Amino acid sequence: MTDANAPNSEAEFDVDTAPGDEAPTGHTIASGLRTYLIGLGLAVLLTIFSFVLPSTHLVWAPAVPTALIVFAIAQMGVHLVFFLHLTTGPDNTNNALALAFGVLIVFLVIGGSVWIMDHLNHNMPPMNQVMAMQQ
Numbered sequence: 001m002t003d004a005n006a007p008n009s010e011a012e013f014d015v016d017t018a019p020g021d022e023a024p025t026g027h028t029i030a031s032g033l034r035t036y037l038i039g040l041g042l043a044v045l046l047t048i049f050s051f052v053l054p055s056t057h058l059v060w061a062p063a064v065p066t067a068l069i070v071f072a073i074a075q076m077g078v079h080l081v082f083f084l085h086l087t088t089g090p091d092n093t094n095n096a097l098a099l100a101f102g103v104l105i106v107f108l109v110i111g112g113s114v115w116i117m118d119h120l121n122h123n124m125p126p127m128n129q130v131m132a133m134q135q
Helices: 029-055 061-083 090-123 127-134
Strands: none
Touching: 029 061
């Protein structure tokens, strides 16, 4: 017979926490520090690779911008996972949706700005014609 007041393993850590607070999961400070150090190491390596890559001949010269974009996206991933602790767990659904919405807004603003500037550039007369109209 089990005691109704005895905590079971699932309900033991079922604590209501505020957003940003970590639930007590039994992780030690050393495991948290190890996670931060792994993230720091990966971030430093990606930064070093980003600075060294253009000055070497390891990548075909026209592909260097693409490689730098890949390193930048990897750097963002390292920061999101190791420092902001964004995971795919059910408790991070709101964080992932907020991040996706932020990325959508940034792409809309940048894409819309580029679209408007291209449209204006296409429809504007050359500068010598504009200057001739003012005289």
